[in-house]
Amino acid sequence: MLTGHRTWIFENNPVIISTGTVGGPFEANGNIPHAFNILHDDMWLEQASFEKAQQMMMEEACQYALKNSSIQKEQVSFFISGDLINQITPTSFAAKTIGSPYFGLFSACATSMESLALAAFMINANGADYILSGTSSHNAAAEKQFRYPTEYGGQKPPTAQWTVTGAGCALVAKTGQGPRITSATIGKIVDMGMTDPFNMGGAMAPAAVDTIMTHLKERKVDISYYDLIITGDLAHIGREVALDLLHKNDINIPEEKFVDCGLTVYREDQPVLAGGSGPACSAVVTYGHFLDLMKKGKLEKILVVATGALHSPLSVNQKDPIPCIAHAVSIEAGSDVT
Amino acid sequence: MADKKKKNLPPNAQAYQDFQDKREVKRPILKNCIKAFLVGGFICFIGQLISTFYIYYFDFTEQTAGNPTTATLIFITMLLTGFGVYDRIGQFAGAGSAVPVTGFGNAVISAAIEHRTEGFVLGVGGNMFKLAGSVILFGVFSAFVVALIKTIILTWGGL
Numbered sequence: 091m092l093t094g095h096r097t098w099i100f101e102n103n104p105v106i107i108s109t110g111t112v113g114g115p116f117e118a119n120g121n122i123p124h125a126f127n128i129l130h131d132d133m134w135l136e137q138a139s140f141e142k143a144q145q146m147m148m149e150e151a152c153q154y155a156l157k158n159s160s161i162q163k164e165q166v167s168f169f170i171s172g173d174l175i176n177q178i179t180p181t182s183f184a185a186k187t188i189g190s191p192y193f194g195l196f197s198a199c200a201t202s203m204e205s206l207a208l209a210a211f212m213i214n215a216n217g218a219d220y221i222l223s224g225t226s227s228h229n230a231a232a233e234k235q236f237r238y239p240t241e242y243g244g245q246k247p248p249t250a251q252w253t254v255t256g257a258g259c260a261l262v263a264k265t266g267q268g269p270r271i272t273s274a275t276i277g278k279i280v281d282m283g284m285t286d287p288f289n290m291g292g293a294m295a296p297a298a299v300d301t302i303m304t305h306l307k308e309r310k311v312d313i314s315y316y317d318l319i320i321t322g323d324l325a326h327i328g329r330e331v332a333l334d335l336l337h338k339n340d341i342n343i344p345e346e347k348f349v350d351c352g353l354t355v356y357r358e359d360q361p362v363l364a365g366g367s368g369p370a371c372s373a374v375v376t377y378g379h380f381l382d383l384m385k386k387g388k389l390e391k392i393l394v395v396a397t398g399a400l401h402s403p404l405s406v407n408q409k410d411p412i413p414c415i416a417h418a419v420s421i422e423a424g425s426d427v428t
Numbered sequence: 429m430a431d432k433k434k435k436n437l438p439p440n441a442q443a444y445q446d447f448q449d450k451r452e453v454k455r456p457i458l459k460n461c462i463k464a465f466l467v468g469g470f471i472c473f474i475g476q477l478i479s480t481f482y483i484y485y486f487d488f489t490e491q492t493a494g495n496p497t498t499a500t501l502i503f504i505t506m507l508l509t510g511f512g513v514y515d516r517i518g519q520f521a522g523a524g525s526a527v528p529v530t531g532f533g534n535a536v537i538s539a540a541i542e543h544r545t546e547g548f549v550l551g552v553g554g555n556m557f558k559l560a561g562s563v564i565l566f567g568v569f570s571a572f573v574v575a576l577i578k579t580i581i582l583t584w585g586g587l
Contacts, residue, residue, distance in 0.1 A: 139545040239542035241509045242559065243518020243525050243534045245460070248453040283441040284448070292448045331451050361519070364453070 094308025097275045104213040107266035110154030111378035112147040114255030120356045125378030144228035147257035148184035155261045166190040167218035170205040200398030201225040202373035203417040207274035209262040224259030227368035249289035252362035258373025270424040275305035277416040291328025294397040297414035299335045322372035322396035323352035325365030351375035372396040391422045467524030502533035509537045535559040
């Protein structure tokens with residue numbers, strides 16, 4: 091049900107019945123290795139290219155999510171996913187392996203919540219029985235796509251971020267055991283004229299703030315309704331800017347309730363500069379870490395705000411600003427639903 | 429130029445950029461300069477050692493030792509790039525490891541490794557100079573301009 095201008099309330103309570111998360115060696119060495127169902131100690135996953143390795147991880151995440159539920163591959167109505175690489179080919183090849191009808195998305199690092207919001211909407215409206223919603227990214231493939239060759243010795247500024255190697259996937263169903271998806275707010279493009287692709291956190295912060303404020307207003311809840319507001323990959327600079335912007339707009343959220351996946355996934359002493367990023371960042375941390383905390387009863391209600399910088403290397407070279415977006419999905423503990 | 433561009437933005441974007449600017453962590457320029465000076469100097473020191481080695485043990489003069497020295501440095505860079513060490517040195521040293529010939533070698537070699545999965549002709553061949561190509565183009569062009577100026581001064585300046 092649409093409420094306000096761009097918020098959906100899911101009155102039928104779609105459920106995340108199962109999740110799958112995959113990570114690379116750098117993530118295994120990070121802050122939350124327990125959040126990953128499958129960890130690889132090789133960036134290549136024994137594949138011929140980084141793109142194929144990314145495809146593998148997406149497939150593994152989906153297969154793990156399916157294996158962990160009683161659902162067969164053939165029962166999956168749709169696979170909704172996307173990634174960062176040219177024309178999202180790793181996702182499309184993974185969709186070939188999974189074999190379900192497929193929606194391919196591009197929303198950069200906001201893909202995780204965009205796909206979860208769409209999955210919840212379809213399930214809620216009886217448009218599907220089971221949906222696999224996920225996303226993947228690979229550090230070396232993203233570096234190649236957006237920046238310089240991986241072995242190039244360019245010096246990155248302290249605002250740069252580190253793309254997560256991994257894949258995260260949620261299996262959404264009408265009924266079942268697990269966290270419920272209660273609402274979603276779809277973001278709009280926020281462009282503050284920021285042009286530095288090495289400072290995506292700073293560029294994306296206003297988009298996150300815009301979506302959070304709209305969500306609270308349209309869902310008619312106070313910030314204290316949520317135990318945690320989780321942003322996708324704002325990292326150090328973006329998180330600080332977003333927090334100050336929220337405070338400036340009279341949304342008094344305590345600092346400890348405003349967490350960021352990009353700051354959760356790695357240890358502080360890992361050389362990731364401002365923090366983690368990439369579509370997989372919000373997916374693996376949300377599905378692997380925060381939903382786990384929810385299942386353990388430590389969290390009740392969370393709002394996940396995945397942030398995306400929708401620039402391309404071409405638009406950056408042509409001196410265009412970075413268009414940013416943030417999609418929010420609220421997930422609540424589902425003890426009262428069988 | 430950045431300021432000029434900023435003036436064309438709507439006021440809320442300008443205000444946000446100022447707001448963001450205060451919270452952005454800046455590059456530690458002085459620290460970076462010192463690190464670049466030390467590492468760059470160290471690379472040149474190694475170059476000097478190699479050069480002296482060629483002059484002392486082989487039949488090279490100070491003028492002709494430059495080429496084998498450059499080749500040796502690039503060969504070492506190739507190994508360091510291939511083993512994944514050079515990008516770490518680069519993150520530490522910045523311009524210190526980018527400006528010497530080793531930086532040029534790294535730019536070529538890293539691109540060649542990166543695009544190997546796309547084949548030898550269109551992958552390695554087509555992309556090898558995608559970073560270093562502009563160095564070659566503007567290097568040759570500026571050499572041409574300098575040579576032109578020198579010729580003009582020598583021809584008419586010695587009147």
